[in-house]
Amino acid sequence: MAVTTVTSREFNQDTSGAKKAARRGPVFITDRGRPAHVLLTIEDYRRLAGASVNLAQALAQPAAGDFKFTPPRIRGIAKPANLR
Numbered sequence: 001m002a003v004t005t006v007t008s009r010e011f012n013q014d015t016s017g018a019k020k021a022a023r024r025g026p027v028f029i030t031d032r033g034r035p036a037h038v039l040l041t042i043e044d045y046r047r048l049a050g051a052s053v054n055l056a057q058a059l060a061q062p063a064a065g066d067f068k069f070t071p072p073r074i075r076g077i078a079k080p081a082n083l084r
Contacts (some may be wrong), residue, residue: 001025055059 027039
């Protein structure tokens, strides 16, 4: 995986070149010499963000039942039903 660094000015002048470089790896875009942004392909972003797995897929995984879930009690919002 190749990491590329470009200045904001270079990015503005050659956006298509930055997109091509992002296919090989992340592209760091600097402002005044400091990294400010990262350009990734959508596949890399989804892999890093975990966006490729939806809730149903995550719950269907064998390890999904291996954690304890205790939802917090909410007080003061609901009132008891008046059944009279």
